[in-house]
Amino acid sequence: MPFVIIAKEKLGRGGEKIRTTELSGPTLRIGRGTDNDLHLDDHSVQLHHAVIQEEDERYVLRDRNVLSLTSVNDMPVTETVLPETGTIRIGPYTIRFARPTPAAPLTIEYEVLGEDEHAVEAPLSMAAPRELPPLPPSSMRDEKFHAVAVYTLRGRYLNKTAIAVLAVLVVWGGSVLVYALGKHVMFMPGSISVKHRLFANNCAHCHPAWQPVFTVVPDKACLSCHSGPPHFSERAFGPAPQCASCHVEHKGQAALVALDDSTCLRCHADLKVREPRIPITTAIHSFMADHPEFAISVSRVGYPVQRVGLNEGKQVVDSAAIKLNHRLHLKPDLMGPDGPEQLSCASCHQADPQGAYMRPVKYEKDCMRCHLLDFDERLPGKTVPHGQPPEEVDRFLRATYAVYYLLQHQPDLQTQGLARRLPGGPRPQEKAWVSGMVEGSERLLLGPIGSKTKGKCVLCHVLDRPEGASPVTAFGRAKTDARMVESRASFPAVVKTAMPERWLPYSNFDHKAHGQLKCVACHEAAPLSERTKDVLLPGIASCQSCHFESGGARTQCLTCHGYHDRSETQMPGDQPYPIEQFKQGQNSPQSIPVGR
């Protein structure tokens, strides 16, 4: 039991109440707070003012506050070992302590102060140690302090109105400044494409002022620099859409050129056209959903050109006037000029330098190696010219045989000399010989297909023979010279082959891009085709096996189609400008004559 606390409380009329408390713990807490062992109720005492602790049979007083208002025997202390007896002063309290023997508990005695005793006590007798100046009389006046006002949000200039006015001035003033400095790019709604960046600070270069909502940049602004080939406009009902309605600027480079299907579908989802079946369908929404089968143009005598879908069976006809048997050509061990060989697609079909399309098949390049137009075994290596009308072939043969005759009869001619034939005299021998040779050769070339040399022209070409001409004497020529001259006009005509260079002229295709595939992967029917009229193009299903939405290769309209009819492409801008003038916008719409 280290501590005994004796609290004395004065009662009225000199009475006194004494309360004794015994503490068993080693620590005695002193302070204003009610949780202290020694509770001293006065403002000048701190909540937890000090502690006295028993340590090795000694009692140590520790001031727990930074501010020490504690003194032991009138000496201010922060930490001290208490002597046997003495007084501790804390605020208005005087606490006497005593410890008669080291083994005895520390006895503490104090007086509980009454209400009035907290008030001001009599002035202390001692004068201030320092020389203090007298205070002005006003110092002790009654004052009202406005503590709340001090801590309220207030500032002379820092109020909402001032900030708002400043911010508005910054926004408007900044806008005017930016405009004045010519940085008009700051007013652009969205980034401009790389190609138009040169004019980014000159809005008026393309934009006329005060355009109604929904209007786009007028076409003449675009056409001042760009050629814009029309889009089959002669067939459309309404006017063609404006350039800027599809080529959206201020949405980045991609948006300007890589157009979305939606731009096409605006019209093609429900197309108004003048001519039926061109294009073959007027309502299309996507490649997978309702794109029609690919269509080719078929021309028949007496009918207008018609678009025929590849799925329209017998109507799908290759009307080219050329005879070709694909199956035969792809036969193994086909006899070539140097023996048996195996032809492939690429033996005849080769891509153009860009690799996109196949070059048209030409005799000299693709056929001649095997199909030589030789006509007489006595003249090895001599071939009739290809691509010439029969009249020319006739002339060529005539000249060739005449030279041959001369060379054969050179010794005779040298000895006899060239005797001039008298009018009406007998026909010279060599002319008759040449005519005979020519006729024989022509019979071989144009006659029915037979041996190796027979019917070489008609093997591939179709002849338009004059009426009444004998099928055997192909040229319909009579024996007499007079009739021969007359019959010159009746040479058969070779029907124009009319092989289409592009089957699907309204779409684009790149063979090179599809080079990983075998030819027959798409042109499935080619190895089995025996007739020219077979159209060997792959249908839409073939494309759709790779090109499909969500996961497949691209299916956008512009993957295959182009909007502009490039067949009529003209050079852009027929008003060329020097660089500086161009940059300064000399070619702006304002400087372009209207109606261009």
Place this chain on the structure above:
Amino acid sequence: MKAPNGSLEAAKGTLLMYGSSRYLKGAVAGAGALFLSYSYYVRTTIPSGSTAWGLVYGWMGLGAILVLMFLGIRKRWYFSRLGTLQGWTSAHVYLGLLTLLIIPMHAGFQFGWDVHTLAYVLLVVVVLSGIAGLFLYLTVPGVLTTHESGMLPDKLEAEIDQVLKEMKQLAAAEPLVFQHLYEEEARRYRELTSRGWRILFTRIDPSAILAQRMHELRNQLVDSLVADQEGFSRFAGLVLRRTELEAYLAAQMRLKNGLQAWLYVHVPFSIAMMAAVSVHLLVVLYY
């Protein structure tokens, strides 16, 4: 869920869940409708402010902003019968959040270094400050009511006044040194300049302030005569009490000021945003 009456929870509930959460539901439905329409829109067109959909979003955004700004008028319009102010504030919160969605949809989520994006950035600042304000409204009043002093600022001010009066009484009776001490205390008050903003950005720790003041007083105590010490301790007790009360007051005012401070961003920036929107409209309608 019906909020309990008369409690702070009820007040919170009223703001966010006003009228059986009608504005919350409306905002969720609105956001859903916006997402659906936008997903259709991006699939059919390149989104931009000049397309038909873009214009619809644009006018919607402008309408929403005007409705939001009307709260400033409505809350000063005491006799208005146009809905309750709580309802307006609740709608204000949700509509404000929706604008963060509507405006980018209007622009096709395209931003740049231009006056148009400036308007949106200002809108974002306004909405974010609004969210901060909402957060303060939901948290600060709770902290205030459970404040350790248990007194509101006005009561604290009266209490400080009382302590100063006691100090003055004490000082009038004591030697000149105490009068000087009182004068010093009183001068602290007389010379206090407005510090409403300053306290916002400083941490107020009443116990640290008290410890500092104690330290100062202790130095003075050591200098004083032993005979003065008892009187000094009484005086110092009052000084500390006063310091403690003031620290409590500052801490409370800091919270109260926080409730106001966000409006210094929210309101002026909303006006500045309207200025930027006016430039935006001028530019897009001119070209």
